[in-house]
Each structure stands twice: as C-alpha cells, then as structure tokens.
Amino acid sequence: MKTLQELTGEAIELLKQLIETPSFSGEEGETALLIEKWFVDHTITYKRNRHNVWAVNKHFDASKPTVLLNSHHDTVKPNNGYTKDPLKSIVEGEKLYGLGSNDAGGCLVSLMAVFTHFYNHKNLKYNLVIVASAEEENSGDNGLNSMLPIIPKIEVAIVGEPTLMNVAVAEKGLVVFDAEVKGRPSHAAHINSNNAIYNTIPVLKWFQDFKFEKTSDTLGDVKMTVTQIHAGKQHNAVPAHVKLVIDVRVNDRYSNQDIVAILQEHAPCDKITPRGLKLNSSSIPIEHELVQAGIALGRKTYGSPTLSDQATLTCPSLKLGPGDSARSHSADEFIYIHEIKEGIKIYIDLLNKVIV
CATH class of the missing domain: 3.40.630.10 (Zn peptidases)
Structure with missing residues (x-):
C-alpha cells in the first residue's frame, strides 16, 4: 500500500x-x-x-x-x-x-x-x-x-x-432567461411613440430594482442581472423588438420553477422564457x-x-x-x-x- x-x-x-x-x-x-x-x-x-x-x-x-x-x-x-x-x-x-x-x-x-x-x-x-x-x-x-x-x-x-x-x-442555482420587449418598427426620420429601444428603459429599471422576498441565511438574496442586450441592424431603422438576456442566481429558498413563475407573472416584458431549469x-x-x-x-x-x-x-x-x-x-x-x-x-x- x-x-x-x-x-x-x-x-x-x-x-x-x-x-x-x-x-x-x-x-x-x-x-x-x-x-x-x-x-x-x-x-x-x-x-x-x-x-x-x-x-x-x-x-x-x-x-x-x-x-x-x-x-x-x-x-x-x-x-x-x-x-x-x-x-x-x-x-x-x-x-x-x-x-x-x-x-x-x-x-x-x-x-x-x-x-x-x-x-x-x-x-x-x-x-x-x-x-x-x-x-x-x-x-x-x-x-x-x-x-x-x-x-x-x-x-x-x-x-x-x-x-x-x-x-x-x-x-446558488442558475436560470438564464431570454426576454423580449416589442415596439413598432419605423424609419428613424419619422415620429414613433412606440420605440422598442425606449420601451426597454423602464424594463431595465424594473430588473435593476426588483427584489425577491426570501433571503437565505447561507446564500443571501437571489441575484438577478441583465447581461446582454441586442437590437437593431442599421442606423436609420427603429427595430421591432429588443432582446435581453437575464442571469438569475437562485438561493435555496426558491426552486428554479418558482423563479420562472415569479418573472413570467411580474416582469414587464412582452415575452420571457427560461433556457433550462436543471441547474438548481x-x-x-x-x-x-x-x-x-x-x-x-x-x-x-x-x-x-x-x-x-x-x-x-x-x-x-x-x-x-x-x-x-x-x-x-x-x-x-x-x-x-x-x-x-x-x-x-x-x-x-x-x-x-x-x-x-
């Protein structure tokens, strides 16, 4: 031995x-x-x-x-x-x-x-x-x-x-979300009160300010971060939508399914979809x-x-x-x-x- x-x-x-x-x-x-x-x-x-x-x-x-x-x-x-x-x-x-x-x-x-x-x-x-x-x-x-x-x-x-x-x-677990904020596509020279990019401003503020209620003694709060944003292809065209990626680090007071349910009910997006739920x-x-x-x-x-x-x-x-x-x-x-x-x-x- x-x-x-x-x-x-x-x-x-x-x-x-x-x-x-x-x-x-x-x-x-x-x-x-x-x-x-x-x-x-x-x-x-x-x-x-x-x-x-x-x-x-x-x-x-x-x-x-x-x-x-x-x-x-x-x-x-x-x-x-x-x-x-x-x-x-x-x-x-x-x-x-x-x-x-x-x-x-x-x-x-x-x-x-x-x-x-x-x-x-x-x-x-x-x-x-x-x-x-x-x-x-x-x-x-x-x-x-x-x-x-x-x-x-x-x-x-x-x-x-x-x-x-x-x-x-x-x-902490992890859930990554793809979200979408919609608007009306148009030429940049025309007035557009439904600009998807401008519509995203309060959405980003919501993600920045939102707090999940339950805190873990060992893991602290759930941490949610917008990590990617994509919109538009050319300077003179207002896009029809803005795509966001949100990274959520989940404490042991929530299941990944809980996080999905909360965001799909409350997030002010036109669409928010988890990529997967296996990383608990x-x-x-x-x-x-x-x-x-x-x-x-x-x-x-x-x-x-x-x-x-x-x-x-x-x-x-x-x-x-x-x-x-x-x-x-x-x-x-x-x-x-x-x-x-x-x-x-x-x-x-x-x-x-x-x-x-």
Missing part, C-alpha cells in the same frame, strides 16, 4: 500531465485515459462512460450508504490574457501554473489520491464512489448528470471545487456529520455564489477543495503545491471522522 506522501507526489505528477493534455468541455478523451491509467497503476477496478471515469471501493457493500467523491477534468478555453503557455505545467516556487490547475485539477487529483487511500479499507461505515466527470464547465448533457442513473445510489456528496478547503454548505441550488444541513467533521477540523462554512456539478445532485452535498475560486478562469491560472498536500490531508482527516 502506498504511503500518503507517495500518493501525494503521484497526484501532483498526474496534475502536471492533465494540464498538458487538452480537455476542453466535450473533448476530454485524452485526460480520461490518464485517469484510467491512474486506476490501472493502483490496481483499482474502474468503469468509463463516455469521458466520465468512475469506481467504487473494493469492499463495496450495497447495504451501506454511499458517499460520492466528484470533480471534473474538463476545462474552459484559455483567455487572451495568458503570459505563460496554458497547456504547459510550469512550477515556480510553490506555484504550479497551467490551464485547469486550480479549476479543478488540483481538487480532482486530490480526491483520486484520497479514494486510492481508502480503496482497500474494510468495514467502512460508508461506501465510496468516485466520478471524474466531464462537461462541467459547459453544463453539458454527458457529465455528472448522465452518471447518476449509472452509479450506485448516493446518500451524500463531496464535490471538489477550489474553496481554500473551507466547506461550502450551499450553492443545493445545500447540506449544518448538522450533517460531514459538515461537523469539517468544522471540527477548523474549516469555515459559507454559501457559494458560483455554480458546479452540485447543481445536478438531488442528495445533500458540500463543496470542498484545494485552490481558490478567485483564480478560476483567470489568466496564468495556478495552484499552490502546498494546497494540494494540505487538501489531501484534510479530505482524509474529514473522512476518517465519518466513514472509518
């Missing part, structure tokens, strides 16, 4: 390989092979579904509840601000640079090391299932959501995302033994405004991982090597309090 120090070193080397292997959402085939190789090298029985790779602990017992360990191996595409090669792992001091190093490669390799540590343990109180998932960054149809009917039923989940190893006990808010009771184990280890709890694969889960779940969310999708993305070492230890200490 490998020592924790050996597993940690191997996890860091795997992260370097993952960084140097392109894995944009939907194109994760090569990184899936690297993850498969980890399982082969550590004599772990695994399965693969599309670009999702998963395994259960050696002494899996269907009569016991199951904890899901999950993180993703896809990345966004690098932005134009990079000064370093995003597809090259570069170590400078304690920093490991590279695309996906922080979001969420460090979390993934840490959880893989942790799963490997516990894989051969007998008489665990919980089973473990790990899913190295695809298509998280684009909320695709072939990611963790596609795995839920395939893997064993899960009681609770730990989702690996960069949280500075603090415990996110809730996460998520939470775990503060009293849950996993959360309490984290608190006992000195970890802070908080509500996360950012979206992850938690949105696809219906069971209680928490978000926990090495790295800092503020670095995600940034130029010259990096993770500190000591964060990975600390993350693996904290994951193991937390699980030792609950499953051993």
Whole structure:
C-alpha cells in the first residue's frame, strides 16, 4: 500500500500531465485515459462512460450508504490574457501554473489520491464512489448528470471545487432567461411613440430594482442581472423588438420553477422564457456529520455564489477543495503545491471522522 506522501507526489505528477493534455468541455478523451491509467497503476477496478471515469471501493457493500467523491477534468478555453503557455505545467516556487490547475485539477487529483487511500479499507461505515466527470464547465448533457442513473445510489456528496478547503454548505442555482420587449418598427426620420429601444428603459429599471422576498441565511438574496442586450441592424431603422438576456442566481429558498413563475407573472416584458431549469441550488444541513467533521477540523462554512456539478445532485452535498475560486478562469491560472498536500490531508482527516 502506498504511503500518503507517495500518493501525494503521484497526484501532483498526474496534475502536471492533465494540464498538458487538452480537455476542453466535450473533448476530454485524452485526460480520461490518464485517469484510467491512474486506476490501472493502483490496481483499482474502474468503469468509463463516455469521458466520465468512475469506481467504487473494493469492499463495496450495497447495504451501506454511499458517499460520492466528484470533480471534473474538463476545462474552459484559455483567455487572451495568458503570459505563460496554458497547456504547459510550469512550477515556480510553490506555484504550479497551467490551464485547469486550480479549476479543478488540483481538487480532482486530490480526491483520486484520497479514494486510492481508502480503496482497500474494510468495514467502512460508508461506501465510496468516485466520478471524474466531464462537461462541467459547459453544463453539458454527458457529465455528472448522465452518471447518476449509472452509479450506485448516493446518500451524500463531496464535490471538489477550489474553496481554500473551507466547506461550502450551499450553492446558488442558475436560470438564464431570454426576454423580449416589442415596439413598432419605423424609419428613424419619422415620429414613433412606440420605440422598442425606449420601451426597454423602464424594463431595465424594473430588473435593476426588483427584489425577491426570501433571503437565505447561507446564500443571501437571489441575484438577478441583465447581461446582454441586442437590437437593431442599421442606423436609420427603429427595430421591432429588443432582446435581453437575464442571469438569475437562485438561493435555496426558491426552486428554479418558482423563479420562472415569479418573472413570467411580474416582469414587464412582452415575452420571457427560461433556457433550462436543471441547474438548481443545493445545500447540506449544518448538522450533517460531514459538515461537523469539517468544522471540527477548523474549516469555515459559507454559501457559494458560483455554480458546479452540485447543481445536478438531488442528495445533500458540500463543496470542498484545494485552490481558490478567485483564480478560476483567470489568466496564468495556478495552484499552490502546498494546497494540494494540505487538501489531501484534510479530505482524509474529514473522512476518517465519518466513514472509518
């Protein structure tokens, strides 16, 4: 059996390989092979579904509840601000640079090391299932959501995302709306008292001022933001309509369906339509033994405004991982090597309090 120090070193080397292997959402085939190789090298029985790779602990017992360990191996595409090669792992001091190093490669390799540590343990109180998932960054149809009917039923989940190893006990959901404000099309030279663009002014003010009544103790208020506006094709023609895109970050006091019902009843648009309802808010009771184990280890709890694969889960779940969310999708993305070492230890200490 490998020592924790050996597993940690191997996890860091795997992260370097993952960084140097392109894995944009939907194109994760090569990184899936690297993850498969980890399982082969550590004599772990695994399965693969599309670009999702998963395994259960050696002494899996269907009569016991199951904890899901999950993180993703896809990345966004690098932005134009990079000064370093995003597809090259570069170590400078304690920093490991590279695309996906922080979001969420460090979390993934840490959880893989942790799963490997516990894989051969007998008489665990919980089973473990790990899913190295695809298509998280684009909320695709072939990611963790596609795995839920395939893997064993899960009681609770730990989702690996960069949280500075603090415990996110809730996460906001997301609903994106397409809205339309209509008017009368005309030549710009003619008087038009029904100009769609001018009609949009009070609509924008309404979205700016509207407040959802219910506030969450962990996630605060629902946040609604108009993020896109489009109208017109030429300077001398008043358009027939203005199109808006509205981003709504949903707290755990509302379902996504609640948000749709409220906006379709009250928003002063001619039309407002949600793009999808699957990205729900998520939470775990503060009293849950996993959360309490984290608190006992000195970890802070908080509500996360950012979206992850938690949105696809219906069971209680928490978000926990090495790295800092503020670095995600940034130029010259990096993770500190000591964060990975600390993350693996904290994951193991937390699980030792609950499953051993």
